[in-house]
Amino acid sequence: xxxxxxxEIAEFRSGLRTWLVDHTITPEAEESEAMFLKxxxxxxxxxxxxxxxxxxxxxGKGLSNAYDVVLNEEIGASGAPDAPxxxxxxxxxxxxxxEEQRERFLPGLLSGxxxxxxxxxxxxxxxxxxxLSTRAVKDGDRYxxxxxxVWTSYAEYADYCILLARTGEPGGRHKGVSAFVVPMKSxxxxxxxxxxxxxxxxxCEMFFEDVEVAEENRIxxxxxxxxxxxxxxxxxxxxxxxxxxxxxxxxxxxxxTLVSSDGHVPPLARQRxxxxxxxxxxxxxxxxxxxxxREQNDSLPGPEMSVDKILMxxxxxxxxxxxxxxxxxxxxxxxxxxRWLEKYIYSRAASIYGGSEQVQLNxxxxxLLGMPR
Ligand SMILES: Cc1cc2nc3c(=O)[nH]c(=O)nc-3n(C[C@H](O)[C@H](O)[C@H](O)COP(=O)(O)OP(=O)(O)OC[C@H]3O[C@@H](n4cnc5c(N)ncnc54)[C@H](O)[C@@H]3O)c2cc1C
Numbered sequence: 007x008x009x010x011x012x013x014e015i016a017e018f019r020s021g022l023r024t025w026l027v028d029h030t031i032t033p034e035a036e037e038s039e040a041m042f043l044k045x046x047x048x049x050x051x052x053x054x055x056x057x058x059x060x061x062x063x064x065x066g067k068g069l070s071n072a073y074d075v076v077l078n079e080e081i082g083a084s085g086a087p088d089a090p091x092x093x094x095x096x097x098x099x100x101x102x103x104x105e106e107q108r109e110r111f112l113p114g115l116l117s118g119x120x121x122x123x124x125x126x127x128x129x130x131x132x133x134x135x136x137x138l139s140t141r142a143v144k145d146g147d148r149y150x151x152x153x154x155x156v157w158t159s160y161a162e163y164a165d166y167c168i169l170l171a172r173t174g175e176p177g178g179r180h181k182g183v184s185a186f187v188v189p190m191k192s193x194x195x196x197x198x199x200x201x202x203x204x205x206x207x208x209x210c211e212m213f214f215e216d217v218e219v220a221e222e223n224r225i226x227x228x229x230x231x232x233x234x235x236x237x238x239x240x241x242x243x244x245x246x247x248x249x250x251x252x253x254x255x256x257x258x259x260x261x262x263t264l265v266s267s268d269g270h271v272p273p274l275a276r277q278r279x280x281x282x283x284x285x286x287x288x289x290x291x292x293x294x295x296x297x298x299x300r301e302q303n304d305s306l307p308g309p310e311m312s313v314d315k316i317l318m319x320x321x322x323x324x325x326x327x328x329x330x331x332x333x334x335x336x337x338x339x340x341x342x343x344x345r346w347l348e349k350y351i352y353s354r355a356a357s358i359y360g361g362s363e364q365v366q367l368n369x370x371x372x373x374l375l376g377m378p379r
Contacts, residue, residue, distance in 0.1 A: 011076075019076050025053055026084040039206065040121070040163045047118030056090055057116040061100070064112040071297035074246045080288065082255015089249035094241035095122045095168065098185065098234045101306070102226040110356040111166070111187060121165035125155040125188070126214060132157075134363045135170075135235065136179040141216060142171035142186065149173075149186065149224070151217040157359075161197045161210035164190045168236055170212075173228045183231035186225045194218075199236035202355075204348045229350060242360045243315035245293050253287055254321055257349070264342055265332050278328050282321075284311070289321050309373035312366035319356040319363060326353035 011019060029049055033042045049055050058073040060066020067073070074089075083091050098114045099108050114120030131138040140153025151171050161167065167188045174182015190197070194217040199207035226234055245251045261282075264274055296314060300307065327338075329346045336343035337350075358365040371377045 017232045030086040048088040051117045065116045071301050073293045078251035081252035085256045089252040094217045120165040121163050123161045123167045125167045125169040127157045140171045147221050149212045149219045157209045159209045180232040185231040185234040187224040204351045240311040243311035245318045312369040322353045324358040325351040359362040
């Protein structure tokens, strides 16, 4: 497979690189990380850089998947904030949504004007998601939803939630799970932020008490929720789909700058930076190949994305662990290295969110290697 840039991609890359020089933004005083990333998403959208591989009829650019990798590479190399994480939120609509739902929800998702969250996990349904017990009871042309979700990232900022709820028999496991778009301003939703070890409150608990949701907000048919959830998490495990290639690229660049700030880089530090670069490049080429193959085969992501999640977690955690070693006590001060301790702590969560590492390894053993359960 030839991964060198075609003339079209080279031209795109060069245009994006030039654009980034003039448009990268910095956080405003008191601006939350979530709102900063939302603002950056909107700036990128206005520049024409969002939804590159999405269909043109829904506001995308209709380009090949390879452009998503280039977007990540160039954003990372420029040190700009992360590429938007729209991939895993909206793809379900392309596959399962009605035409009306696509027209209603995709433009706001792509432009960054609407913020979305993912209400899957519950107190007794994380790795064992099929154990979820939030219920959606049909009442005429609407549903009434009651239950609790937890660890919902950005719920306090979200306009909409993709929510899984049980419409079938209690205890029905994968069967009888349905997916809904729930407007977060609906009456009966109580969102309570959880403060994490980083000191930030990225995720929240959500309580639903008899929340009314129109039938037209159900995605797919009743009982399609499990397949929709599996497709959504498969996209979530792709480093370009969630913008993590750009995040790692920017972090590596910043780390190199900090380590060499006094003009001297000890040999062991050079080796460590070299090792990180190799891991990052392996991940990048893996993702490029994965996306190219998916396009060539006209296939949707499946269990193979567990391999991507493991590779992504490896780069994230190796990078941030190395950063603590290389930056030393400066991560405990208020100087330029100070944010790295928080970033390191967050990287530990990579082996949990989007499906834990043990669960990914189980999927690889059973579904890719064909081993018995
Ligand atoms: C930063 C962050 C953001 C998140 N954002 C969201 C979000 O936006 N929306 C959402 O719905 N959820 C979100 N989650 C929740 C996440 O999906 C769950 O935490 C994850 O699925 C694990 O579930 P759990 O926490 O209940 O742990 P458990 O399922 O209780 O697992 C506990 C431990 O047991 C292990 N384990 C469980 N089952 C098995 C098994 N069969 N074999 C081997 N080991 C096993 C796990 O690997 C883990 O180490 C987020 C989590 C984090 C950390």
